[in-house]
Amino acid sequence: MSANHPHIVQKDDPVLRGKAEPVPISEITSSKIQKIIKDMISAMAEQKDGVAIAAPQIGVPLQIFAVSGDLLSKADPDYKGGAANLVFINPVITKLSKEKRDMEEGCLSVRWYYGKIRRSVRASIKAYNERGEVIERGAGGLLAQIFQHEVDHLNGVLFIDNAKEIWEMTEEEIKEAQGNNNR
Ligand code: ZN
DSSP states (O other), rough: OOOTOOOOTTTTOGTTTTOBBBBOOGGSSSHOOOOOOOOEEEEEEEEHHHOEEEEETTTBBSSSEEOOOHHHHHOOTTTSOOOHHHHHHHHEEEESSSSSEEEEOOOTSSSTEEEEEEEOOOOEEEEEEESSEEEEEEEOHHHHHHHHHHHHTTOOOOHHOOOEEEOOOOOOHHHHTTOSSSO
16 A cells, blocks of 8 residues: 555544535546545545545545445446546535434544434535536435535534434444455
8 A cells, every 4th residue: 555545534533523615626636636526436435335526535624525326326227427436526415305214324533433413305415516507416326315424524523413313333334345355
């Protein structure tokens, strides 16, 4: 592992508890920000269960999160967006449905716990994409849950702060998530 290898920080790291800073719009396409996005995506891709990641999780206190379209498509048959990764910069949640549901949730920075948390079933978000274009989209299902989880990260909030129930994953579940085999 090189010194620059992106590393996912764990829950006691203060970077996860601060408020992430917005990215200046003119810098979105800079090599510095593009490198951060690339590092986030590679850190996420190394985790078999990594469906999304926020910049503070690799130690960068900026308002950026990324979603794996590939894992999202596999996990949520209602998601029709394909395998392309999604990147959200300076995201703002513009709408949350009144309808809420208890959802199971885990976090790459809270290994190896799982919990049940009450979230809106639909959410809309406004942000910039990695090309600096304004995007606005509504989502249901897993993507709506991800929007809420990731925007929480950018505000220094972890799901364990609001979960109604938290449990430790069993060895079996951890193995399954890690995929510690050669496939
Ligand atoms: Zn998380």
